Amino acid sequence: MLSSLVTLADKDASNPLASLIADLVRQNVERDPSKALTITALEFLVTIVATDLDSSVTMEFRGAEGLTVRAEPTRGHFEGASAVIRADSNGILDLARMSLLGRTGLPVVWNRIGALVLRRLIRGEIAIEPAGRHLGKLARLLNVMSVA
Numbered sequence: 001m002l003s004s005l006v007t008l009a010d011k012d013a014s015n016p017l018a019s020l021i022a023d024l025v026r027q028n029v030e031r032d033p034s035k036a037l038t039i040t041a042l043e044f045l046v047t048i049v050a051t052d053l054d055s056s057v058t059m060e061f062r063g064a065e066g067l068t069v070r071a072e073p074t075r076g077h078f079e080g081a082s083a084v085i086r087a088d089s090n091g092i093l094d095l096a097r098m099s100l101l102g103r104t105g106l107p108v109v110w111n112r113i114g115a116l117v118l119r120r121l122i123r124g125e126i127a128i129e130p131a132g133r134h135l136g137k138l139a140r141l142l143n144v145m146s147v148a
Contacts, residue, residue: 005029005039005066015071017055017089021048022069024096025059025144035144040064044137047072047081052088059141067144083138087126094120099148105139113148 006029008022029035042061049056056072058081087095094117099108109118120126128138 005036007066007068009068009070012069012071015055015057017048017050017053018057018069018071021057021059021145024147025067025069028144028147038140038143039067042067042137042140044083044141045081046138046141047084048092049084049086050089050092051086061141084129085126086129087120091117091120091126095126095142096145096147098142098146100139100143100146105143107139107142 006022006026008018012018025035025039029039039061040063043063044061045058046061047056047058058070058072060068060070062068085092085095094113097113098117099111099114100106101108107117108114117126121128
């Protein structure tokens with residue numbers, strides 16, 4: 001079962017944001033098995049902060065071992081994170097709803113959702129820190145999260 005590549009830390013089963021993200025990725029992998037290859041190809045630590053929920057989640061991609069999702073404290077420095085994404089819950093959902101270009105996996109910004117995300121990025125309502133250092137890994141993260 002491909003969804004076994006995605007685990008939610010036991011202590012975080014009651015955290016709504018952690019559960020939502022883990023379930024989203026599991027369902028995406030079941031729907032599109034090629035996403036499992038993306039998960040196993042990544043070694044990357046990214047933290048997603050839901051600014052309106054005072055909640056954050058770390059997604060730890062561990063290559064062949066898969067992905068572990070765990071809740072994190074929302075305050076302070078996210079030790080070891082290669083990237084931190086900060087957005088309200090709608091912004092996080094919009095990132096998951098973005099369409100991606102087939103081979104490159106880059107986000108489509110000329111449709112309604114893509115244009116909305118781009119506008120929110122420009123306004124600072126969605127922030128990705130550091131923005132340019134891990135573009136390839138961030139594109140693969142969007143691929144794993146994308147329901148489009």
